[in-house]
Amino acid sequence: MKQPLSTFFGGLHLKGHKTDSMRQSPKVLPLAKQLVFPLDQHLGQPAEPVVKFGDKVLKGQLIARRGGPISAAIHASSSGTVIAIEDRPINHPSGMQATCIVIETDGEDTAVDSNHFADYYNAEPAALRDTIRDAGIVGLGGAGFPTFIKLTPTTGKAIETLILNGAECEPYITCDAMLMQTRALDVLRGADIICQAVQAKQCLIGIEDNKATAIAALHEVLQAQQFRHPIEIVTIPTIYPTGGERQLIKVLTGHEISARQRPMDVGLVCQNVGTAVAVADAVLQGQPLIERLVTVTGNGIKTPGNWLVRLGTPLRDLLAPHDIDCRRHDIIIGGPMMGFTIDDTQAPVVKTTNCLLIQTRQVAMPAMPCIRCAECANVCPAQLLPQQLYWHARARDFDKIQDYNLFDCIECGCCAHVCPSHIPLVQYYRFAKTEIWNRELEKQKADRARERHEFNLLRHELKKQEDEERRRKKKELLNRAQGKTESETDSKKAAIEAALARARAKKEAMAVAPKNIDQLTEEQQKQIDAAKARRRQHEQDKV
Amino acid sequence: MRLSSPFIFASNSVTRIMIWVVLALIPGIVAQVIYFGWGVIINAAIAIASALLFETLILSLRKRPVAPSLLDGSAIVTALLLAISLPPLTPWWIPFVGTGFAIVIAKHLYGGLGYNPFNPAMIGYAMLLIAFPKQMTAWLLPVMLADHPLTFSQLLQYSLHTHLPNSLSLDAVTGASPLDLVKTQTRLGQTIPMVLEQSSNRFGSLAGIGWEWINVWFLVGGLVLMARRIISWHIPLAMLTALIVMAGIFYLIDPNLYASPLFHLMSGATMLGAFFIATDPVTAATTVKGRLVYGALIGVLLYIIRQWGGYPDAIAFAVLLINMAVPTIDYYTKPRVFGEGRGN
Numbered sequence: 005m006k007q008p009l010s011t012f013f014g015g016l017h018l019k020g021h022k023t024d025s026m027r028q029s030p031k032v033l034p035l036a037k038q039l040v041f042p043l044d045q046h047l048g049q050p051a052e053p054v055v056k057f058g059d060k061v062l063k064g065q066l067i068a069r070r071g072g073p074i075s076a077a078i079h080a081s082s083s084g085t086v087i088a089i090e091d092r093p094i095n096h097p098s099g100m101q102a103t104c105i106v107i108e109t110d111g112e113d114t115a116v117d118s119n120h121f122a123d124y125y126n127a128e129p130a131a132l133r134d135t136i137r138d139a140g141i142v143g144l145g146g147a148g149f150p151t152f153i154k155l156t157p158t159t160g161k162a163i164e165t166l167i168l169n170g171a172e173c174e175p176y177i178t179c180d181a182m183l184m185q186t187r188a189l190d191v192l193r194g195a196d197i198i199c200q201a202v203q204a205k206q207c208l209i210g211i212e213d214n215k216a217t218a219i220a221a222l223h224e225v226l227q228a229q230q231f232r233h234p235i236e237i238v239t240i241p242t243i244y245p246t247g248g249e250r251q252l253i254k255v256l257t258g259h260e261i262s263a264r265q266r267p268m269d270v271g272l273v274c275q276n277v278g279t280a281v282a283v284a285d286a287v288l289q290g291q292p293l294i295e296r297l298v299t300v301t302g303n304g305i306k307t308p309g310n311w312l313v314r315l316g317t318p319l320r321d322l323l324a325p326h327d328i329d330c331r332r333h334d335i336i337i338g339g340p341m342m343g344f345t346i347d348d349t350q351a352p353v354v355k356t357t358n359c360l361l362i363q364t365r366q367v368a369m370p371a372m373p374c375i376r377c378a379e380c381a382n383v384c385p386a387q388l389l390p391q392q393l394y395w396h397a398r399a400r401d402f403d404k405i406q407d408y409n410l411f412d413c414i415e416c417g418c419c420a421h422v423c424p425s426h427i428p429l430v431q432y433y434r435f436a437k438t439e440i441w442n443r444e445l446e447k448q449k450a451d452r453a454r455e456r457h458e459f460n461l462l463r464h465e466l467k468k469q470e471d472e473e474r475r476r477k478k479k480e481l482l483n484r485a486q487g488k489t490e491s492e493t494d495s496k497k498a499a500i501e502a503a504l505a506r507a508r509a510k511k512e513a514m515a516v517a518p519k520n521i522d523q524l525t526e527e528q529q530k531q532i533d534a535a536k537a538r539r540r541q542h543e544q545d546k547v
Numbered sequence: 548m549r550l551s552s553p554f555i556f557a558s559n560s561v562t563r564i565m566i567w568v569v570l571a572l573i574p575g576i577v578a579q580v581i582y583f584g585w586g587v588i589i590n591a592a593i594a595i596a597s598a599l600l601f602e603t604l605i606l607s608l609r610k611r612p613v614a615p616s617l618l619d620g621s622a623i624v625t626a627l628l629l630a631i632s633l634p635p636l637t638p639w640w641i642p643f644v645g646t647g648f649a650i651v652i653a654k655h656l657y658g659g660l661g662y663n664p665f666n667p668a669m670i671g672y673a674m675l676l677i678a679f680p681k682q683m684t685a686w687l688l689p690v691m692l693a694d695h696p697l698t699f700s701q702l703l704q705y706s707l708h709t710h711l712p713n714s715l716s717l718d719a720v721t722g723a724s725p726l727d728l729v730k731t732q733t734r735l736g737q738t739i740p741m742v743l744e745q746s747s748n749r750f751g752s753l754a755g756i757g758w759e760w761i762n763v764w765f766l767v768g769g770l771v772l773m774a775r776r777i778i779s780w781h782i783p784l785a786m787l788t789a790l791i792v793m794a795g796i797f798y799l800i801d802p803n804l805y806a807s808p809l810f811h812l813m814s815g816a817t818m819l820g821a822f823f824i825a826t827d828p829v830t831a832a833t834t835v836k837g838r839l840v841y842g843a844l845i846g847v848l849l850y851i852i853r854q855w856g857g858y859p860d861a862i863a864f865a866v867l868l869i870n871m872a873v874p875t876i877d878y879y880t881k882p883r884v885f886g887e888g889r890g891n
Contacts, residue, residue: 013885018555097551175555250886262886340555363554372561372619373661377828379559381835382779386885391833392877409884417553424559425661431551 010258012251014385015243016418018175018341020214025178025301025308029186032312035113038087039316041067041078041105042094045354046148048074053105059086063115064292067105070137076150076355077140081294081314084109095319095337095351097344104352107316118290124197125232132201132287139286140293140355145169145180145247145276146338148356151283154273155201164271166204166233167256168195168280170211170218171240171247174339177359179297180277182310184211184218187281188225190288192235194280197287199233202273207235209277210252212242244341245416249274251385263386263412278358298322298353304333304362313353319360320349328362336361341417372425380419380429386412390419390429397432402440410436561660565620567777568823571768572627575819578764579631582689582757585699586635589706591627594642598626601650609655621660625649628668628823632816632863633675636687636697636721639706641679645671665870666830669863676863685721689757692749693720725755726815727859729806738803754813762818769822781838782831782845783821787812789846797854811850820849820862830870837873837880844869844876 044050049072061067061080068078088106093099121127121135137152157163168191172180184191195207211219222237240246240255250261252274259270267274275283278296285291294315301308305326313322319335328335328349336343338359380390388409396405413433420429524532579587602622606613616622626646633642649671657663676683690696695715697705704710711717723731728749732742743750750756772778790811797805811817816824825831825845832841845865852861 016557254885260886262884265886334554336554338552341553343552343554345554361554369556369560370615372615373659375561375564375621375661375828376831376833377564378779378833381833381882387882388884389834389881408881409887412884412886415552421553421555422557422559424561424564426556426560428551430553434551 009238009240010255011241012243012246012254012385013387014383014418015245015251016383016421017242018244018421020242021176021301022178022181022214025176025299025310026181026217028309030182030297030310030312033314033317033322035082035109035111035314036317036321037109038318039081039084039107039109039314040092040318040350040352041080041107041316042092042352042354043068043071043078043103043105045078045094045356046076046142046150048072048076048150050103051075051078053089055086055089055105057086057089060084061086061107063113064118064294065116066138066292067107074150074153076142076148077138077292078105079140079292079294080107081316082107082109083112083114093348093351095346095354095357097346099347120290121287124200124287127200127287129201129203132197135287136201136283138292139282141279141282141286142293142355143276144278144282144296144355144358146342146356146358148354151275151279154268154275155198157202157268159266159268161269161271163202163204163268163273164206165257165273166195166199166202166207167253167267167272167274168207168209168277169247169249169252169274170209170215170277171252172215173212173242173244173247174341174343174359175244176301176361177299177339178301179299179310179358181215181218182299183281183297184215184277185221188218188221189229190281190284191222191277192225192229192231193288194277194282194284195235196231196233197283198273198275198280201283204233204273207233208256209235209237210240210246210256211237212246213239214242244418245385245414248385248414248416250414263409293355296353296355296357298357299359300326300362301359302333302336302362303364304328313357315353315355317353318350319346319353322353322360323349323362326362332365334363334365336363341421342415369426371427374423374425374427377424379422379424383418383422385416385418386414388412393436394427394429394432397436400439402436402443405436406440410440413437561619561621564777565624567772567775568624569620569627571772571777572631572765572823574768575761575765576631578757578761579635582691582761583635583687584690584697584702586637586687586697586702586706587631587633589699589702590633590635590637590642591630593639593706594626594630594633594646595623597643597646598622598650601647602655605651605655609659611659616660619660622650622654625654625668625671628819629671631819632668632672634683634686634721636685636702636705636717637682638709641675641682645675648674661829663829664873665867666824666827669824669866672863673867676858684727685717686724687720688722692722692756695720722749724815724859725750725758725810726853729810730853730859733804739806740803754810758815759813762813765818765822769818772822772826778822778826779835779838781835782826782842785839785842786821786825786846786849787817789843790817790850791846793847793850805854811853815853815860816862817849820845820866824862825866825869830866830873832873832876832880834877834880834882836882837876840876840880841869841873844872 051068052071053068055061055067062083063080065080066077067080070077084107086105087108091101092104094102133152133155141151142148143151170180170184199207219237219239226235238256245251246255253259253261253267253272261267282293295312297310298313299310300322311322334345336345337357340361343361374391374394376391384390392408393405393410410433415430417430423429576587599622602617603613606616629645629649630642649667653665653667653670654663697720701712728746729742769783773780791808794808794811798807825842832838848865848868849861852858852864
């Protein structure tokens, strides 16, 4: 190692609970009768099925292609018949269902023909990346981000170092340790291939010092074999969460990558050791990602261990040999710090399923008020103020909570682990994140609607103007066609004005004229006078 | 079943923290019993009983579950801190009213444990000091200096009936504390060396008979809390350093007018304040840098009030005043987030 190890702030020394599941080498789980492949089992867009009901498929055959630029292909993990493409329970904390391709296995396990690289040393990086992409490989450490995207340079910055994550810092989980122990050669070959794919100059493998056997196994192969790229195995202290990508990079290189940066920005690529083995399998054997090691452990399991499991195998099959009672045990997918509980054991093993932790159910300690002791801040590896985040999440003050960098939280659970008031802090952060995402989505929708409305208004306005313009032009054209010039119409207007003026003058003169008692003839006057006299006489008679 | 990870926990709890605080107070309390008699125990018993009573009452009024809050031990700690701060010779209703004010007004009217901006025990103390100055400023003379040290039953008699043995007057058994003595005498124009010489029987080897050892034992208790990681070192260290620096500067300017840093460090409630009162997590700053600022401000203010204010000691007022600044301190001392502000 050229430079001394760095440390990151916070973190926890946790009891490992790893030896029990490390006693035996991995066992192969018998082939399940039904295999279930959720289309959405990686980060990004769900995959799109390329098979239909009734299709016969072979082991390793593509059954769903990438559904977008960030997506991963899915392959059948054994041969059989597609019996359904329908909603099935998947392993998700909400217990939700999602579209799955269901294959009934025929027991033959016939594989498709595969082609592989005989000589990856001289392969084109792009060709290697395409192979990795087509093999449906995603990050097997837990996040499930499509691997080829992390290997595709976007920044223009040369990749200096590949960091292979063999820390496996969560208690109980041992699938990576077991993989390094039993497939050390493929871990190193995988690392070598990824180095070639990203043109990295070297590879550092970070492994926590509680995995002595794995470290020894890797050292042995490293000394016996030749690799194209310099590979170094670095033993690092066991502190949770060293296996977090950014924490591991800090420990190995001293670089602090913020939540707004990617490792690539500083010339680093980070991959899990399991992913490296999957890459080796894809490139050297032509085998897509169809199986993985899964740790089955916990105090509810009498014989903890690791199993080589075909993807799509229902969890039920994994738990069958053990006496599990859903009312007495919690079934946790992943580790005790970041995993989630599920209720339905029909959900299948997917690419990211690293551990099944079966724990006797405990009565949760009731949450007490926060006493602001700041123990949480002392252990937060992201150097946040968890209790401030908690206050603002409680108050639903989602602007303030982002001022306190909510989205830098990696949900490692250290804060909730040490909280003397037993407040489920991570739950509050997940709630706040989801709320903010939803609001952002709502806002985008509203913005789109408003833009649409404004655009409509503008369009109407433009149309009106256009119509107006067209009418004016038409009229002008008409006038011109009748041979009238502008001045002609003007003189016509003047004539009309004059006529109107004359009419007005006449009307005024007329207004004073008619009164029928003027200009009477003498005789008429006499007759009127006589009539008046008679009326007067008549009135006097009456009196 | 828990809805969300993590599923494993460190074996820590609010109750455990409070139990450790109580345990760490014991050496100091024992020292107080040795030097000032059983008064502190009587006060503590009354205060704890009334704290539990008031806590139960107000929780029922607020329609909150009583048992979890009583069991968390926070009311007992508040009562104990107040009782330690009270004069050992005092009528029963002083701890009773003080605790009631602390629990009902300072704690629960603000929302209960975790929501109170001010240290409840110190609010209780400050209220008593302002409302009942006569009862609150009459400190017993140390047992070894008194002609007739009061027995447990005599102290209890006084507590219940405000009645001293016939032969004794209140003035005969009480006296000014060393801090008070230094303050009043220097204001009368005497120099510190003169005060120390005149009352040499009162000022043991460091800062007053009794007081210096009580401070030592609270310091020991505080160090235990630090070793158990119940409190962090930031607040006590910052506060004591600030006090030493302030006292040191003025002591260097004129040792005739200003007492030495050591005197300030070992008299009054300095150590109790530094390790047990300023460190109350609910009312203290929470960020690392913030705690340093918070502690230092208390230390500075403590010296200012002791030196130029109206009271001989000032832990309560210094802590309460800086409690007010906590939200601002926390806001401006946010830690650097991982990966930010390093220019990489």
